[in-house]
Amino acid sequence: MAHAAPSGTVAAIPFLDLVAQHRPLEEELVAAFRRAVATAGFVGGAEVTAFEKEFAASVGAAECVGVNSGTDALRFAYQALGLRPGDEVITVPNTFIATTEAITQAGGTIRFVDVDETTMTMDPAALAAAVTPRTVGIVPVHLYGQPADMDPILAVARKHGLWVVEDAAQAHAARYRDRPVGTLGDLAAYSFYPGKNLGACGEGGAVVARDAGRLEPVRQLREHGQSKKYFHETEGFNGRLHAIQAAFLRIKLPHVESWTEGRRRVAARYRDALAGIAEIEVPVEASYARHVYHLFVIRADRRDALQQHLTSERIGTGLHYPLPLHLQHAYRSMGLGEGTFPVTERAATRLLSLPMFPELADSQIEQVADAIRRFYRG
Ligand SMILES: Cc1ncc(COP(=O)(O)O)c(C=O)c1O
Known part of the structure; x- marks a missing residue:
């Protein structure tokens, strides 16, 4: 689920830019x-x-x-x-x-x-x-x-x-x-x-x-x-x-290798640009992993309000995923209520996917980080 820019406007920073690719x-x-x-x-x-x-x-x-x-x-x-x-x-x-x-x-x-x-x-x-x-x-x-x-x-x-x-x-x-x-x-x-x-x-x-x-x-x-x-x-x-x-x-x-390096560059820049914002956690690359950042998913206090703020600044974001599968209507017959999988459930209320694609420019990453900083200083 991705948040588009307000209707009638083009996102200044899209969530994903396949045209650039x-x-x-x-x-x-x-x-x-x-x-x-x-x-x-x-x-x-x-x-x-x-x-x-x-x-x-x-x-x-x-x-x-x-x-x-x-x-x-x-x-x-x-x-x-x-x-x-x-x-x-x-x-x-x-x-x-x-x-x-x-x-x-x-x-x-x-x-x-x-x-x-x-x-x-x-x-x-x-x-x-x-x-x-x-x-x-x-x-x-x-x-x-x-x-x-x-x-x-x-x-x-x-x-x-x-x-x-x-x-x-x-x-x-x-x-x-x-x-x-x-x-x-x-x-x-x-x-x-x-x-x-x-x-x-x-x-x-x-x-x-x-x-x-x-x-x-x-x-x-x-x-x-x-x-x-x-x-x-x-x-x-x-x-x-x-x-x-x-x-x-x-x-x-x-091109996948160079695109992957591009994604890893974007992730590293986000990490620097977002450092010190106490209200968010950036994703961790496990010691065993080469993470390829299909998505760059932060966890954020007041997530919904932050997403709205970014949308108003014409920055595309996404939620991956807003409702855990065991709580979906499709799986109600499994009888798994809230509290069954606490790690997944808590994350679902906090996660927010930021724009991520290999061509994302450093200046755009700074812009996203500045918008997040402004929101919490607000
Ligand atoms: C984790 C995961 N599994 C499976 C799929 C299914 O792939 P497709 O959309 O090509 O059917 C997706 C696609 O969104 C996915 O993200």
Whole structure:
């Protein structure tokens, strides 16, 4: 959820500026579109296969299968790992609902555990305490671009024979103890929604596998369960990656490293510029992490008033996420009331995402920081 500028005005500092990212790539993007029109290659095909190879290599994964969205990637990953009705999957309540709706849609049951206060990612101790005989899998979410603390999570998985799917939708190029995320669990799901750190010009996603030979079920699920044309092993989905999106992604992929460095520069500047404001906390990069700052999320006293103040100064902001999943109407039947996950619940009332994109200028960062300082001095 992002706050736009007051109606009729353009944000002086947008929350996200994709136009700035696309401007230097415009000729290449348009040429890719022309190629697709000229060859009438729109869905699947050579562009998709080439992107899958290049993306797997960039992550250090054995294999990659491109799909229609990050949500498809999660659902296909869970199904490929054999999720069955009655099976429980453990994840966190402070994530986008795609992480969990894909569990239910794949036939499983969601079991939430709270997050670590500092990193806002899965608390490994809470995970260890939540495993039951029905648990089959764990889905750590590398939220905001910060990897979850994977070693203790993987230890719990090994101890109980559980699979692990990393939700890496917000964490392209992030690293955990110098290992790339996406290769730590059995499978990982990525989103290429336009605003992500690697975004298509439309929907897109991918499943990657650490080991070779595990993605055939995903390949089938994305294409109506077929093993070859019109021969269906199971029912599946229309979940293919479009060739045009794969072509756009191939143009953007080589820039992800420099964009990530840009995001890290912006985060470092924010840290300096916001230093000494007692009413806010800036995000902490865990000692084990290369945080890729998909989002720069502060926690703030009087958060709602601060957000309104920034909106009035034409500074775009967002809330990720305003209502924890266990308190959503969609999950009322779980019967998890307020107080069940105190770390997530308290954070939801305080968190505020500031403008974050690689091209954000130092002067714009100063402007945001000055606006925040003025609000608290007010
Ligand atoms: C943590 C997380 N998981 C999954 C998704 C789903 O990705 P998509 O929007 O590509 O379906 C998102 C996208 O917002 C996300 O942020």
